[in-house]
Amino acid sequence: MQEQTDPAQRPVPGPPPGHPAPDADPRAGIEEAVTALEELGDLPVAEHVERFDAVHTELAVALSSIDKV
Numbered sequence: 746m747q748e749q750t751d752p753a754q755r756p757v758p759g760p761p762p763g764h765p766a767p768d769a770d771p772r773a774g775i776e777e778a779v780t781a782l783e784e785l786g787d788l789p790v791a792e793h794v795e796r797f798d799a800v801h802t803e804l805a806v807a808l809s810s811i812d813k814v
Contacts (some may be wrong), residue, residue, distance in 0.1 A: 771807035778803040 778800040785793055 771803065771810055774803040775807055777802070 778796075779797050781799060785796060788796070
């Protein structure tokens, strides 16, 4: 039989390393990442992925901070 563990003992996912603490306002990171998309026309297509990944990461951080989840 499997031993059941207390759900309170499981680790809770947080923002990726190098991102602001959950108490910080995530909108600043989102705005910065979205602003970087304005330069896509000047970049080679191969570099677009990095910019879109940055936006995705910032949105994930913001969503993970909702209700401190």
